[in-house]
Amino acid sequence: MKRFFSKIKSGFVWLGKNIKKPFIKLANSKAVQSYLGSKFHKTWLMLWDKYSFWMHIPLSMLLIFVMEWMSRHSFTEAWGFVVNHTGPYLFNSYCIFVALSIVFLSKRRGWWRVFISMIFIILGIINCVILLNRVSPFGYTDLYMISDLLTMQDSNYFSPQEAMIAITALVIYIIIMIIYLKNGKKKQNGKPFWQRLILVVALWVSLYPSTLLLRNSGIMTSYFGNLAQGYLDYGYLYGFSTSVLDRGMNRPFGYSKSKIESIVDEDSAYVSTLEIPSEDDSQPNIVVILLESFYDVSEADFIETSEDPIPYIHYLEQNYSTGHCIVPVVGAGTCNSEFEVLTGLSCNFFGPGEYPQKTILKETDVESYADVLSEDGYSTHVVHNNGGNFYSRANAFSMMGFDTFTSKELLDITDYTPLGNWPTDDILIDGTLDAMNSTPESDFVYTITVEGHGAYPTYQVEEDPAIKVNAVGKTEEENWAWEYYINRIYNVDDFVKQYIEALDARGEDTLVIMFGDHLPTMGLTNDEVATGDLYQTKYFTWNNFGMEKIDEDLASYQLVSEFLNRLNIHNGNINAYHQTAMAEGKERGTSEYMNDLRMLQYDIMYGDRYTYEVGTEYGPSDIIMGVNDVTIDSAYFFNGRLHIYGDEFTKWSKVYVNDEQVSTKYESGQVLSIKASDVKNGDVIKVCQVGSSNTIFRESNEYTVFDPNYVEEEEEAELEESETSEDADE
Missing domain, CATH: 2.60.40.10 (Immunoglobulins)
Incomplete structure (x- = not known):
């Protein structure tokens, strides 16, 4: 190990020497020396020396413009932000102006000015690169995803070459800053240090009241229903800062033991009036399938296909309960839709862009439908053809109370999509059957697909695809992306058919609930989707025991509870809460409905868990990876x-x-x-x-x-x- 670190040290020394030489040579060149001696340079230095405080204003505004330019991948759209969202643009600029004030505490003002400016430029570059691969911008929670990112080499997210470029650029930047620190000039400050300190502290303190003022006036907001749109409307720096500072859940106003008991007592009263389950004690299997990036393209007027790419799913839609599903994310963030579907809790109460599976579930367990159904004698399983540690799923599913988790590490995957970066979903059929056959009890199975996952190539991949596509009004590159995507969901449709036929062949009563976790990363707008809302996907169902077809739109956190209600399964605090609200005629999504849900969610995940003094307390499971x-x-x-x-x-x-x-x-x-x-x-x-x-x-x-x-x-x-x-x- 000592030898290994010695080699690394030697490498950095060699790199430092070889990078330092050309920079010193450049600095001593005639062109540079001529510029340094020019009148323009001397005038510029004089302005920074005499009016450095005021010069930070145009610098701050320029830095924000550059960050927005990189984030939006468009000079025109960045200028549109300046013109159409002037208030947020100026506030973002003020935030950088405040950050730059730190330079006045040091004699090396120039070094600190470059260092602080580069921090913001690097943030802009990171967001620029991330938005080339997904819809959701860079947020604080993504820092928790670094380990997951490193596991996805050679995928569309990350490659060893990109890692090498990033590391090399970082090393070069560090060396340049070391050279600058060593050779840069010092500034003799005219003002006493205590005066400069008061100025800096006053500027930093001013951020809080100015933020509140702008939020109260409606110029800014503290919550982004649409994370990507929030960054576009209020600026990348403000959006990222909000994701850093507004994490977890704040204590709701009025939170108390009596308040929680009043909510839970209402639920209990409702549950006691419900119909008793059937006398033969038969319990159907319940299978929930997350369809990665699923979108019914028949809802897009600009898409023309040679044939229906999802005929079987449309058959299910015509014969079994279906509707639109309101999800918390667009283009990325699968685990947040997953969290809502499995727990009945809402991601709206967390900070912008937060993934609770990567944050709070690292610390505490949470009540889920796996807990509810385990209490009713079900065995509970997860099957997924991606990594067990991705999105911290092995830990999260344990915190949700699942019995087993069959991830890709336990599946003999041999078939992949044409690009070779995602497994096909047919492997999940045997994985699910193995899980269900491993126990004699009724089963609750949560299956996660990946075949529809982006990004989608903007060039022709398949010479003779099953489905020919014409994306009217789109570029040739966009058309290729749509054709590739639509042929993936064509395969997913066939997978769903085979999956359901395999479940039906087992001869047991079974309910299947399928839902799209988010729309694909295709640059869709609200005007291009039939619902007018990018946060609505579809859900479909199937059963073999004659469940009545009832179509309705549901939020993802209401989906499973609604069907448990139809099966006369009413235990569990969150499950009972959703069903109570429905029975009392409360309109879902109203302030009353969401306020009480917020109370319960805070109590279970962050509070004193008063909920369980009148109910059954659940805990994490000793999850077993795989069943064979x-x-x-x-x-x-x-x-x-x-x-x-x-x-x-x-x-x-x-x-x-x-x-x-x-x-x-x-x-x-x-x-x-x-x-x-x-x-x-x-x-x-x-x-x-x-x-x-x-x-x-x-x-x-x-x-x-x-x-x-x-x-x-x-x-x-x-x-x-x-x-x-x-x-x-x-």
Whole structure:
């Protein structure tokens, strides 16, 4: 390890020397020296020296304009922000002006001025790059996603080349700033330090009342129903700052034990009046499917297709309950729609752009429909063809009370989308059946698809796609993106058909609820969607026991509760609350409805949990990754490798020799191999399903390597030497 860090240090020293030389050479060049001696340069320095406080005003305004230019990818749109949202533009500029005031506390004003300015430029660059790959802008919660980002190399989110460019640019910037710090001039301050300190403190203190004033006047806001639109209307810097400062939930006004008890008592009173479940105690299986980036393109007037890309889903829509689903995100942020659907709680109460699965669920458990149904005797499962640690799902699903979680590390995935960056969804059929067949009880299964995931290529990928597309009024690049996307949901439609046929073949009563987590990253506008709202997707259902078809639009946090109500399942505090509101005729989404939901949500996630003094307290589960045993049956040496035979191997299987991981080659779902030099007779091996950050999700049985025909390298050398000696004697 010491040698490793020594090499890194040597590398940085070499890089520093080789980067420093050209900069020094440039600084000493005739052109630079001529400029430094020019009248223009001297006048500019005089202005900064004499009027530096006032010069920060145009600098601040310029920095905000540059940040907006990068974030919007358009000079014209950035100028439109200045003209059409002048108040927010000036306030964002004032925030930078305040930040720049720090320079007056130091003698190295120029260095600090460049350093602070570059912080904002770097923020702008980060947002610029992120918005090339998704709709949601950069927020504070994304810092929690760095570990997830690193697990997604070679995807449309992240590549090793991009990582190298970013690291190299950062190193160059650091070296330049070190050179500047060493050689830059110092400013002799004319004012006493205490006067400059008072000025800086006063400016920073002024941010709070000025923010409140602008919010109360309606020029700014503290909540973005549409995160991306909020950044566009109020500025990237303000949006990002809000995501940093407004995290979690604030204590609701009037929060108290008596208030919570009054809400829960109302729920309990409602539950006691409901119809008793059927006498035969039969409980249908309940399957919830998240359809990644699903959009019914028949609702877009500008899309023309050679045939219906989702005929089976349209069949379900005609024959079973359906409607639009109001989700909290657009283009990205799947886990927030997921959170609402699984808990019945609302992401509207958290800070802008917050992912509760990456924040509060790291600290505390939360009541979910898995808890509710476990209480009724259900086994609860999650099946997903992406990483178990992505969005911190393994932890989050434990905090939600699920029994098992089969992630991609436990699935033998071999088929991928044409670009090769996302698995196809058909693997989820066997994964779901395995989960349901692993227990005798009724099952609640939450399945997450990925095949429809973006980003979508702006060039032709398939020469002869099943669905031909004409995106009227769009560019050729946009048309290719739509064609690629629509052919992915064409495959998803076939997956849904096969999935439901497989469930029906089991011969058990089953309800399936499918919903789109958000619209795709396609630059859609409200005017282009039939609902006029980018935050509305669709949900579809299927059942094989004659449930009445009732169509209605629902928020994602109401979806599961509504169907549990139709199944006469009323336990659980949040579940009962939603059902109570419906029974009392409260209009969903009104201030009364949302205020009480906010109270319960705060109490359960941040408060004193008064809710559970009159109900059942739930807790996290000891979640099991996967449902099938990973087994080693035999192992043989040949061709310089140890070939390991067994079952349930995947591309994420790693062989451990005496508890040390070794390089593993995936041959098939039944065969792995390692170098013969990494193991010898008598060693104990096992196979582990390994997620990101080397998280071991599941282990096989231990197997002792023994092959009577295997000769170790030392023994083979001795044998050859002995044979050579015998030949010589003869």
